[in-house]
Amino acid sequence: MSHTLTLTINGTVQEVTLDDPRVTLLDLLRERLYLTGTKKGCDRGQCGACTVLANGRRINACLALALSHDGAEITTIEGLARGDTLHPVQAAFIAHDGMQCGYCTPGQIMSAVGLIAEAQAGADPERIREGMSGNICRCAAYAGITKAVLAATETLSQEAKRA
Amino acid sequence: MKPFDYIRAESLDQALAEGGKPGTAYLAGGTNLLDLMKTGAARPERLVDITRLPGLDRWEWQDDGGLRIGAMVRNSDLAHDPDIAATFPAMAEALLSGASGQLRNAATTGGNVMQHTRCHFFADPASPCNRRAPGTGCAAQGGDRRGFAVLGGSDACIATHPSDLCVALAALDAVVEIAGPEGLRETPLADFHLLPGTRPEAHTQLAPGELIVAIRLPAAAAGFRHHARYLKLRDRTSFAFALVSAAAMLRIENGVIAEARLAFGGIAPRPWRSPLAEAALKGARPDAESFALAAEAALAGAAGHDAKIALAKRLAARALTHAAQGTPERVPALPGSVHRGETAHV
Numbered sequence: 001m002s003h004t005l006t007l008t009i010n011g012t013v014q015e016v017t018l019d020d021p022r023v024t025l026l027d028l029l030r031e032r033l034y035l036t037g038t039k040k041g042c043d044r045g046q047c048g049a050c051t052v053l054a055n056g057r058r059i060n061a062c063l064a065l066a067l068s069h070d071g072a073e074i075t076t077i078e079g080l081a082r083g084d085t086l087h088p089v090q091a092a093f094i095a096h097d098g099m100q101c102g103y104c105t106p107g108q109i110m111s112a113v114g115l116i117a118e119a120q121a122g123a124d125p126e127r128i129r130e131g132m133s134g135n136i137c138r139c140a141a142y143a144g145i146t147k148a149v150l151a152a153t154e155t156l157s158q159e160a161k162r163a
Numbered sequence: 164m165k166p167f168d169y170i171r172a173e174s175l176d177q178a179l180a181e182g183g184k185p186g187t188a189y190l191a192g193g194t195n196l197l198d199l200m201k202t203g204a205a206r207p208e209r210l211v212d213i214t215r216l217p218g219l220d221r222w223e224w225q226d227d228g229g230l231r232i233g234a235m236v237r238n239s240d241l242a243h244d245p246d247i248a249a250t251f252p253a254m255a256e257a258l259l260s261g262a263s264g265q266l267r268n269a270a271t272t273g274g275n276v277m278q279h280t281r282c283h284f285f286a287d288p289a290s291p292c293n294r295r296a297p298g299t300g301c302a303a304q305g306g307d308r309r310g311f312a313v314l315g316g317s318d319a320c321i322a323t324h325p326s327d328l329c330v331a332l333a334a335l336d337a338v339v340e341i342a343g344p345e346g347l348r349e350t351p352l353a354d355f356h357l358l359p360g361t362r363p364e365a366h367t368q369l370a371p372g373e374l375i376v377a378i379r380l381p382a383a384a385a386g387f388r389h390h391a392r393y394l395k396l397r398d399r400t401s402f403a404f405a406l407v408s409a410a411a412m413l414r415i416e417n418g419v420i421a422e423a424r425l426a427f428g429g430i431a432p433r434p435w436r437s438p439l440a441e442a443a444l445k446g447a448r449p450d451a452e453s454f455a456l457a458a459e460a461a462l463a464g465a466a467g468h469d470a471k472i473a474l475a476k477r478l479a480a481r482a483l484t485h486a487a488q489g490t491p492e493r494v495p496a497l498p499g500s501v502h503r504g505e506t507a508h509v
Contacts, residue, residue: 003169021169021210044198045266057268063197064269067169068190068212115264119245126496133401134263146257149244 005070009033010079018066021032025069026050026061029076029103037077037106041136048135049112051107052076058114060134077106080113088155089113100139100146112149116156123153169280171212175342175376179508181211183344183372190243191235192269194262195278196334203288204279206398213417214271217310219376224246228382231340232325233373234273238328239264251380252490253391257331260395260499263402273375276329276339277367280322280432293319308468310406313475314446315431320363324356324433325404327499331393332493333434334410334426335384343373352378356433363432387412387424391484395428395499396478405429407475408464408499411482413449419443420453423460425483430475437461440479449487454480458496 004017009029016028026043029035029052039125041049043062050061053075080087089112091097098103111132121127130141135143172178184206190438199205205284209407213219219235222244230250232241238258241247248255263268284290284302303321311321329352337352350368369375395408409429414421421502423444427435440461442492447453458479464473481501 021167022164025284044201045194045263048263048265051265052196058265059269060194063194063266065190065193065197065210065212066168067171068193070171111265114268118239118243124496130401130497131264134265137191142220 002147003067003114005067007069007071010075016066021065021067023066024062025052025054025064025066025074028066029074031086034110035076035078038110039106041102041104042109047104047107048111049104049107049151050062051110051135053110053114056114056117058111070129075110077110087113088159089116089152091154092148092155093145096144096151098141098144099137099145104135104137104139108132108135108137108145112145112152115149116153121149121153123150125150126155130152164380165203165206165208167200167207168209169212170209170404173215175216175374176456178211178213178216178344178374179344179372181209182374184209185371187211189277189371189374191271191277192237193274194266194270195274196327199279199286202286204286209432210500211276213374219273225379225382228385230380232272232378232380234377236272238262238272239277244266248494250385250388251331251335251391252332252494253393253412254328254335254380256391256393256494256498257327257395257410258284258409259494260393261327261404261407272378275326275371276332276352276375276378278326279366282322285322294359294366295320297362297364300374309471311467313467313472314427314435314462315358315467316431316467316472317359317361317363320359320432322359322363322432323429324431325428326434327393327395327405327408327428329356329434330408330426330428331410332378332380334412334424335380335387336424337384338379338381339375339392340367340377340379341371341373341374341426347376349379353434353436359432376439386414389415389490390415390486392482393499394478394482394485394501396474396501400497400500407471407478409475409479409482411479411486413444413483413486415449415487419450420447423457423483425457425479427461427475427479430465430471437479439463444483449483451480451484454483454487457483 051117188207242258
């Protein structure tokens with residue numbers, strides 16, 4: 001039996017028909033919609049490379065059935081920048097060297113966007129490290145990642161004050 | 164992954180009608196079930212998605228001060244609510260000591276209670292495992308027991324229950340509300356998970372088709388808010404399951420312990436409440452001697468791994484010590500860490 005679901009992906013409404021309910025949100029994004037910015041690392045919820053936002057909350061797309069998220073707003077790494085202007089978290093990862101090989105970076109950035117929105121870590125590096133522990137970096141760029149999240153937290157807080 | 168039919172339940176009645184059919188599993192956050200389906204350890208033929216069931220995704224404070232938590236409330240929402248964290252601080256700390264930010268956003272209260280052991284042999288269909296495949300044996304017996312039960316296990320199974328939340332819930336006298344074909348019933352959370360005995364596959368009290376709809380915390384559980392900690396020893400200080408964990412809660416009146424609660428994670432097939440330790444603490448002074456005696460009482464009869472048993476005793480005494488010193492103003496930056504208020508590096 002085929003199932004049809006509707007997702008708003010990076011602001012665009014998309015109707016998708018699945019012939020198999022086993023398709024995860026991750027595989028739907030990568031294999032059917034060709035949004036390959038979201039990475040598949042472990043496929044077991046342990047590495048965080050597949051992190052996306054679902055209705056504004058960071059989740060592991062590999063442990064989410066696409067059908068379970070029918071109707072959701074999904075944001076992937078492709079949906080963060082505004083034209084040529086990078087999202088402040090993206091810019092901070094570049095400025096603070098929060099990566100080496102880059103494979104985990106889309107997940108790191110989406111997780112950081114989610115973490116900052118949760119407003120639990122603030123400017124405490126220990127809380128940021130703890131809050132980012134669901135994202136593994138094999139190159140161990142953790143020092144740069146922590147600095148980037150700290151800087152982006154500050155930038156977004158300034159932007160919020162101006163708005 | 165084995166193919167399955169997907170059904171999205173729109174009402175509790177529909178969920179119960181569908182859930183009672185053979186080969187059916189309920190799907191909530193999916194963080195444990197989908198993982199097990201990928202390895203082949205879980206092979207349901209039908210999934211009933213219960214995430215849309217009306218009313219289950221919220222909590223309500225009850226008139227007497229208790230809290231009723233809907234089964235679909237996400238772990239992060241429960242842990243981050245300031246009123247809940249202030250009233251049941253050990254529960255918030257337990258929740259935040261587990262998994263990762265992403266997983267806590269997906270995982271539900273009911274799903275946390277229903278999660279399976281993280282025993283490697285259970286997750287690996289190529290290994291014998293009485294819990295997953297009754298009668299095939301237990302691959303964990305005879306090996307290093309560090310990651311296994313030292314209390315409550317049997318010859319058939321020595322797997323531990325992995326939940327942090329459930330340890331706090333057991334200590335808080337939580338009640339599980341269950342819906343089934345016969346209507347609603349409830350049971351203490353501390354009895355909800357079954358000890359393996361000769362039938363480890365039974366896992367919980369739930370009959371086929373039954374569904375957890377809520378977890379209730381009695382008003383009396385709020386009485387421990389000023390002296391409550393959850394401590395967790397693990398191989399990493401974040402995003403790791405407990406080797407040993409302990410929820411310790413005290414009610415101190417006039418310098419004496421009026422009531423104590425102590426429960427463990429990581430050492431038994433279910434969240435392990437210690438009534439003997441609690442009885443030993445009642446009326447005692449909150450000092451090192453009382454806590455050491457309570458820790459001895461809690462681990463009486465434990466067997467299988469001497470170092471782990473010693474570790475559990477020390478952790479219990481430490482958790483009680485931290486609880487006596489007072490609940491931190493906020494869940495610490497490293498939830499469940501024994502390092503209190505210390506920052507390793509910046």
